[in-house]
Amino acid sequence: MKFSIAVMPGDGIGNEVVPEGLKVLKRAIEVSGEPVELELKNYDVGASRWHETGETMTDEELESLRGHDAIFFGACGDPSVPSGVLERGVILKMRFGLSHAVNLRPSKLFSGVTSPLANPGEIDFVVVREGTEGSYTGMGGSVRTDTPHEVATEVSINTWYGVERAVRDAFERAQARNKKLTYVHKHNVMVHAGHLWRRVVEKVGAEYPEVTFNYEHTDACTIYMVTNPSRYDVIVTDNLFGDILTDLAAAVTGGIGLAASGNLNVEGTAPSLFEPIHGSAPDIAGQQIADPTASILSGALMASHLGLDVVAKSIETAVEADLADRDGTKRSTAEVGDAIAARLG
Amino acid sequence: MKFSIAVMPGDGIGNEVVPEGLKVLKRAIEVSGEPVELELKNYDVGASRWHETGETMTDEELESLRGHDAIFFGACGDPSVPSGVLERGVILKMRFGLSHAVNLRPSKLFSGVTSPLANPGEIDFVVVREGTEGSYTGMGGSVRTDTPHEVATEVSINTWYGVERAVRDAFERAQARNKKLTYVHKHNVMVHAGHLWRRVVEKVGAEYPEVTFNYEHTDACTIYMVTNPSRYDVIVTDNLFGDILTDLAAAVTGGIGLAASGNLNVEGTAPSLFEPIHGSAPDIAGQQIADPTASILSGALMASHLGLDVVAKSIETAVEADLADRDGTKRSTAEVGDAIAARLG
Numbered sequence: 001m002k003f004s005i006a007v008m009p010g011d012g013i014g015n016e017v018v019p020e021g022l023k024v025l026k027r028a029i030e031v032s033g034e035p036v037e038l039e040l041k042n043y044d045v046g047a048s049r050w051h052e053t054g055e056t057m058t059d060e061e062l063e064s065l066r067g068h069d070a071i072f073f074g075a076c077g078d079p080s081v082p083s084g085v086l087e088r089g090v091i092l093k094m095r096f097g098l099s100h101a102v103n104l105r106p107s108k109l110f111s112g113v114t115s116p117l118a119n120p121g122e123i124d125f126v127v128v129r130e131g132t133e134g135s136y137t138g139m140g141g142s143v144r145t146d147t148p149h150e151v152a153t154e155v156s157i158n159t160w161y162g163v164e165r166a167v168r169d170a171f172e173r174a175q176a177r178n179k180k181l182t183y184v185h186k187h188n189v190m191v192h193a194g195h196l197w198r199r200v201v202e203k204v205g206a207e208y209p210e211v212t213f214n215y216e217h218t219d220a221c222t223i224y225m226v227t228n229p230s231r232y233d234v235i236v237t238d239n240l241f242g243d244i245l246t247d248l249a250a251a252v253t254g255g256i257g258l259a260a261s262g263n264l265n266v267e268g269t270a271p272s273l274f275e276p277i278h279g280s281a282p283d284i285a286g287q288q289i290a291d292p293t294a295s296i297l298s299g300a301l302m303a304s305h306l307g308l309d310v311v312a313k314s315i316e317t318a319v320e321a322d323l324a325d326r327d328g329t330k331r332s333t334a335e336v337g338d339a340i341a342a343r344l345g
Numbered sequence: 346m347k348f349s350i351a352v353m354p355g356d357g358i359g360n361e362v363v364p365e366g367l368k369v370l371k372r373a374i375e376v377s378g379e380p381v382e383l384e385l386k387n388y389d390v391g392a393s394r395w396h397e398t399g400e401t402m403t404d405e406e407l408e409s410l411r412g413h414d415a416i417f418f419g420a421c422g423d424p425s426v427p428s429g430v431l432e433r434g435v436i437l438k439m440r441f442g443l444s445h446a447v448n449l450r451p452s453k454l455f456s457g458v459t460s461p462l463a464n465p466g467e468i469d470f471v472v473v474r475e476g477t478e479g480s481y482t483g484m485g486g487s488v489r490t491d492t493p494h495e496v497a498t499e500v501s502i503n504t505w506y507g508v509e510r511a512v513r514d515a516f517e518r519a520q521a522r523n524k525k526l527t528y529v530h531k532h533n534v535m536v537h538a539g540h541l542w543r544r545v546v547e548k549v550g551a552e553y554p555e556v557t558f559n560y561e562h563t564d565a566c567t568i569y570m571v572t573n574p575s576r577y578d579v580i581v582t583d584n585l586f587g588d589i590l591t592d593l594a595a596a597v598t599g600g601i602g603l604a605a606s607g608n609l610n611v612e613g614t615a616p617s618l619f620e621p622i623h624g625s626a627p628d629i630a631g632q633q634i635a636d637p638t639a640s641i642l643s644g645a646l647m648a649s650h651l652g653l654d655v656v657a658k659s660i661e662t663a664v665e666a667d668l669a670d671r672d673g674t675k676r677s678t679a680e681v682g683d684a685i686a687a688r689l690g
């Protein structure tokens with residue numbers, strides 16, 4: 001089997017963590033004995049390219065990404081580039097262009113990892129974040145810009161089609177896990193989008209009689225994340241709420257350095273993308289001090305998505321073992337990658 | 346001095362905590378020796394009225410609220426009423442109609458109160474949440490409703506005028522506190538509204554050279570709330586982000602049962618409103634087990650807003666003393682109110 005992977009380290013620590021993610025993935029494939037070959041193709045995205053050429057990602061590149069089986073992404077963003085240019089020009093261009101309906105973000109408190117919460121209990125849930133609409137479409141604009149009479153709008157777009165894709169994926173996951181789904185919105189205020197979400201969840205939910213589902217307001221959900229995160233199994237929510245809640249979830253499960261994600265094309269019409277939840281972290285970039293664990297776990301998510309379940313499982317096991325043994329000794333980014341690769345056998 | 350206060354217990358535990366808030370406020374005024382008279386007028390809002398009459402709050406009532414010096418509010422919302430009806434018909438009707446530009450939400454970890462965080466350190470910040478625009482306007486709608494082709498929109502409206510009112514208030518508060526302001530948005534994604542916010546903050550910030558300000562993405566801010574809440578002094582943010590962040594802030598400072606808020610008309614064109622951050626909590630309503638502390642502290646915020654600083658301070662001191670002495674003994678809602686009132690001297 002040959003898999004063609006588009007690799008995009010991007011900016012900042014993306015360049016340090018992506019090589020570790022790939023190192024561990026390659027080693028896990030080797031050790032598994034499976035006849036799998038990875039064909040890697042690098043794509044140059046990020047701040048330097050934009051400074052040199054004014055380009056973020058061309059339409060031709062987006063098109064050529066369709067030829068790959070998956071995309072392995074690092075991070076994008078740099079203070080030298082106006083906020084939004086790389087985010088909209090690279091990250092969101094792919095999520096929207098490749099129809100990444102589901103942004104999957106597992107949250108697990110691994111044994112050995114200390115949560116900043118006092119008594120977190122067991123935490124093991126996944127957030128299914130809708131990835132192609134909501135407040136992320138860029139629709140809206142401004143008039144009388146930069147005057148005291150400026151009006152700026154952001155239009156959140158929500159379709160039955162888009163919401164149903166994410167909600168159905170979430171019910172499938174809940175069915176395969178502990179059969180508990182929480183859908184999170186703010187339907188007491190955002191009544192148009194909120195009630196669309198409610199109707200979709202109720203309709204799709206009727207097809208999954210074994211799954212219990214309940215509703216929480218986004219604000220209430222942040223409270224429970226802190227006071228009682230063990231209550232969650234699968235959370236489904238919109239693009240913006242999902243962005244906020246998954247960072248919070250990463251914080252309560254020991255940090256953004258461990259949080260992996262997959263941007264999934266659930267219809268199989270284009271490749272899915274795997275990336276750490278963290279950003280380019282320009283403040284610590286280039287020093288080999290970033291934790292590559294999130295990228296390594298993103299590699300496991302990618303392997304699982306490609307059907308390489310044994311490979312995925314072995315990476316997770318190696319990461320868990322490494323986490324359980326961490327004693328505060330400082331290791332470089334590459335050393336963490338080496339240590340995890342070494343545990344694969 | 347005579348102050349005319351509109352009192353709205355509303356739904357659920359609103360009916361239990363508001364009397365305690367008023368009890369403590371009256372006692373604090375009495376003890377202060379100040380020649381202050383409170384004239385209270387009850388307004389019937391909430392689920393029962395809606396069921397009986399189909400009304401939430403009439404335009405005439407909204408108009409008559411203008412005749413009061415302040416509004417003392419409990420909570421609104423009940424599972425028997427479709428989500429959004431009471432929220433939009435009562436709470437948001439007042440916030441928008443009475444131009445409550447600033448939703449002020451102080452977060453303080455009182456001594457003696459345990460935070461669910463492991464090592465929270467000192468926490469003492471205020472969130473200035475914009476209160477009259479953003480995603481809360483209700484603008485938007487849906488087409489092909491309840492069909493597989495439904496499209497629903499929510500339009501976030503942001504004006505220089507509205508954002509500046511909140512941002513200016515925040516800089517004033519930072520100037521009077523520790524001179525540190527954090528503005529929170531998601532301007533890497535919501536570029537139209539986000540860059541309006543950025544421009545306003547930079548423009549207004551130039552008038553406050555002593556105040557240092559920095560920017561954080563909303564998602565990053567939730568992480569810091571958990572890992573390093575001591576970093577904040579004043580936070581200013583939009584309506585929706587503020588809703589989410591203040592519930593999170595309440596959670597890390599020991600719970601929503603303690604969090605008070607003021608919806609402030611900063612131009613003095615209509616009365617401001619004071620309310621607990623918590624909702625009507627139908628699950629525990631009618632049992633006299635709700636903690637009235639948030640309502641009592643909302644009374645202190647109202648007193649301070651009316652210029653009764655000695656009264657406000659004495660309520661806060663009494664609450665702090667009560668909190669420091671809490672040992673887990675169960676007390677009824679009224680008993681907590683009595684105990685705090687008794688500490689006033």
Ligand SMILES: CC(C)[C@H](C(=O)O)[C@@H](O)C(=O)O
Nearest residue numbers: 087091243277279533534564
């Ligand atoms: C970088 C940014 C566009 C992105 C988002 O908001 O989705 C990030 O925060 C994430 O969660 O992947």
Ligand SMILES: CC(C)[C@H](C(=O)O)[C@@H](O)C(=O)O
Nearest residue numbers: 188189219432436588622624
């Ligand atoms: C009840 C609801 C409309 C309200 C809001 O979203 O603002 C509440 O959550 C709050 O924070 O006061």
